[in-house]
Amino acid sequence: MAAARNDVSNDVNKALQRAFEELADGLDLLGESSFRSASHRRVARAIGDLTAPIDQLGDDPAQLRARLEAIPGIGEGATRRILEFVEHGEIADHVEILERVPGGLFQLLQVPGLGPKAVRTLWQELGVQGVDDLRRELDSGRVESLPRMGRKTVQNLRSALEFLTRTRDRLPVALAMPLALDLRDGLRSVEPEARVEIAGSLRRGVETIGDLDLVAAHHDPAARRRLAEAFVNDGRVTDVLASGERKCSVRLSAGGHAIQADLRLGEPAAFGAALHYFTGSKEHNVLMRQIAIGFGRRLNEYGLFEGDEPRPQDHGGTPLAGAEEAELYDALGLPFIPAELREEAFDPARVGLEALRDLLARLIDEDQIVADLHTHSTASDGRHSLEELVAIARRRGLAVLAVTDHSRSSVLAGGLEIDALREHVAAIRELAAGLDDLVLLAGAEVDILPDGSLDYPDEVLAELDVVVASPHVSLSQDRATATRRLLAAIRNPHVHILGHPTGRIVGRRRGLQPDIDALCAAASEHGTALELNANPRRLDLDDAALRRAVEVGCLVAIDTDAHSDAQFGYLSYGVRTARRAGLPADSCVNTWEPERLRDWLADKSVGARGR
């Protein structure tokens, strides 16, 4: 399927990001300074983090230049190149690199085990210009004649190429998390006394996962060996990449997906340092180590040590901290930064220590959520009756549950005609009247039709306690049309929540690409909440868009969109994403006391800015 080109301006960011990545890779392949290439990579990341099209960052070139240079990591050179791209559609340095370096070499860098040095050697010595050339040369036996290339390396490259064809994309968190939990629990059952935790980007709440990271600690070396053996001998393992005393690395095949998994092993006294190191992000680790240096200390995965001696753990050094992550932050004069915030965007040096402390004090936590305002019953495509939903909500400790079945246009999902909706609402209200421990609300998930009108007339919407308005069809509209469509829903006085605003499916469907800033401004003005749909296949809005919403101070609704009991468990995915955006609990309507929630539902203008 061709990628939807419904958003020309954001393609500018994508193209620029790619240009800087290729600049970096190209310099590496040419053997240039690794600091220059690292710098280009940092610029590429910074561009990838932008939510607005880069050419719309300023009204004129001077303003654009100033805004660009204010972004950490983007200096004079990168600014010049970006402006050059905006004006001419290409960057001379980038074009030159592409002329000097065969395009296939960039793909070769993606082959696990092949780095810039090896690719350069293959290119210069054997004329290898891409994956097909490499396959041929591996078969010819000539690769083995190169320096530092032996039989084992050739064998590893063969299986790496095979792995690469099976892992075109990163794994959506919905698939990665169950696998990681299973691996974790398997290790825990092998050594019940061991501490075993999931680390890596999965712990940070990233929506797609490149590989799985686990950390385990046990005081007994024999127990650690048993953990390592269990890990590399798992039935799903297809290749063992490394198997050492402290680190094991394997490739797994599960449910039709191939993914790499790494296990880090150590002493309980260093568990916090290891967990911290293996959780990342890489940028956060670098930052923490730099801060440690500022204190005249050294941070590594064994702990925080006094002095600047390399490998202090080997010289009988006793760490100042290491058993728990919190000790590391404390010893470096920082507040504990939760895993979801260990990204460049929340760098303490960038946001300021005071602002960071304030953000952490207000940051949303899963146990603060007491309401789910978007769920489905058997009236449309849900699995449970109203009575069953009430039982589930009670068991899960909710104070408020809204049943929001589909509207009439969603025929396949069993959307309700107006008469059926009214009967359904009456049934919900009757059941609600007999409850004293749960507020049960009658609502609907109303389709936002392609032209921005809603699937029920206003007088019907007015009869409901909660209206979630969501786009379900025409999800390839252009940016301007999509923005107009969603703005119309946000401005409707009967709409409380804009449900899964883009309609994207992680890794599969791009969905609408509206002007997020315009949506946030309107939502803020009208007191409408933007949904963070917690279904891990959706996570819509995503963390970057939600960060914009947080900056503007919009109301946000984190709802599960549950169609079954198990799907109420999606909440944790939603909360992790919300934390990645720095969402304060108070901005999330699902944390509000039922009384306050009712007031807002009765008149959402009480939630609008400046009221």
Add this chain to the structure above:
DNA sequence: GCCGTTTTCGGCCCGACTGTTTTCAGTCG
């Protein structure tokens, strides 16, 4: 290439593991 409560020049995180080597380069996270 970027950056500065040590610096506008001189640095830029730290360690595990493998495979090919007789002491370590390359890759990875």
